[in-house]
Ligand code: NAI
C-alpha cells in the first residue's frame with residue numbers, strides 16, 4: 001500500500017529529528033513543519049509559513065494529509081504569555097486547521113509534566129495509572145493539560161481522533177537516574193507513534209509514553225491496548241548513572257515527584 005502521509009510539526013526539534021529518521025521505516029511519507037529550517041530538508045515548510053500562529057499556513061500544511069503528529073511548541077518552561085501563544089493558541093490553531101481540512105487523526109505530544117506533581121511510586125506502590133488526577137508542575141505542563149482537553153473536545157464535538165502521549169523522556173540515551181524510570185527509546189517512540197496512528201477507534205485516548213523500563217513508574221496498559229509493544233529497557237544504563245549520581249533521595253522534592261526537576265527548578269525555554 002502507498003505510505004500514509006503524515007504532517008510532522010516540530011520537525012526540526014530533538015524528537016522531530018529522531019522521528020524523521022525512524023518513521024519512514026514504518027511506512028510513512030512525512031510532510032515537515034517548523035519555525036526553524038529543518039536540516040537537510042529543503043522542502044520542509046519553514047519560517048513565517050510555519051508558525052503555529054499562522055492559520056492560513058497551517059491549513060495549507062495539513063491539506064491532504066492522512067494524519068498529524070503534533071510536536072511543535074515550547075518544550076520547557078517559559079512565561080505564561082509565551083506558552084499561551086505557542087502551546088495553547090498554537091495547538092488550537094492546528095486543531096482548527098485539521099477540522100477545516102478534514103484530517104481525522106492527530107497524535108499529540110503531551111508530557112509527564114501534565115501530572116508532574118504526582119508522587120513517584122516507591123517500593124511496592126502501584127504504578128501511576130493513566131487516569132491519575134492532573135497535577136501540572138509548570139505553565140508548560142498546564143499547556144499539555146489544555147492540549148489533552150482540546151483533543152477530547154474535538155473528538156466529542158467534531159469526531160477528530162487523538163492519541164495524547166504523555167511522553168516521559170525521549171532521547172537517544174537516558175542521562176539521569178530519574179530518566180531510567182521514564183525513558184522512551186527513540187525506536188520505541190516510533191513504535192508508539194505508529195500504534196497511535198494505526199489503532200482503530202481510539203476516540204481520544206491518553207497513554208503513557210515510555211519503554212518497558214525495569215524501573216518504570218507508570219502503567220503502560222492503555223499504550224499496549226493500541227498495539228504498542230515496547231522493545232527497550234533503560235536498565236543497561238543504570239549502573240553507570242547510579243554510580244555517577246547516586247540513587248534518588250526521597251527527601252528531595254525533585255526526586256520525589258514524577259516531574260523531577262520541573263517541580264523545583266524547571267529548565268527554561270532559551271528563546
Ligand atoms: P524541541 O524544543 O527540540 O522541538 C520543538 C520544535 O517546535 C522546535 O523545533 C521549535 O522550533 C518548534 N516550534 C516551537 N514553537 C513553534 C511554533 N510556534 N510554530 C512552529 N514550530 C514551533 O522539543 P522536543 O524535545 O523535540 O519535543 C517535541 C514535543 O514533544 C514538544 O511538544 C514537547 O513538549 C513534547 N515532549 C517531548 C519530550 C521529550 O522527551 N523530548 C517529553 C515530553 C513531551
Ligand code: 15L
Pocket residue numbers: 075076111112113167168169170259
Ligand atoms: C519534557 O516534557 C520536555 O519537553 C523534555 O525536554 C524533557 O525535559 C522531558 O519532559 C523530561 O521530563 O525528561
